[in-house]
Amino acid sequence: MLDRDQLSSLVRLIATTRPDEIGCDECLEEVDRFVEMKLAGLDASEAMPLVQDHLDKCRDCREEFEALSRALRAVEGS
Numbered sequence: 001m002l003d004r005d006q007l008s009s010l011v012r013l014i015a016t017t018r019p020d021e022i023g024c025d026e027c028l029e030e031v032d033r034f035v036e037m038k039l040a041g042l043d044a045s046e047a048m049p050l051v052q053d054h055l056d057k058c059r060d061c062r063e064e065f066e067a068l069s070r071a072l073r074a075v076e077g078s
C-alpha cells in the first residue's frame with residue numbers, strides 16, 4: 001500500500017504531467033528532423049513543440065540534439 005506521502009507525490013506527478021508530453025524515445029525519433037528544420041531556417045519549435053518542450057527539460061536529449069546540430073553543420077560546411 002502507498003502511504004500518505006507517496007500518494008500525495010503521485011497525485012502531484014499526475015497533475016503536473018501534461019498528457020501530450022513525449023518521452024526520450026519519441027524525442028530521439030524526431031530530433032534529427034527537428035535539427036534539419038532548424039538548419040533549414042524553419043521554426044522547428046513552432047512545428048514540433050513537443051520536441052522543443054522535451055529538449056528544454058531533458059539534458060540527455062538536449063546533448064543529443066546539440067551533437068546532431070554540430071554534426072550536420074559540419075557536413076554542410078564542408
Ligand SMILES: [Zn+2]
Pocket residue numbers: 023024025027054058059060061
Ligand atoms: Zn529525453
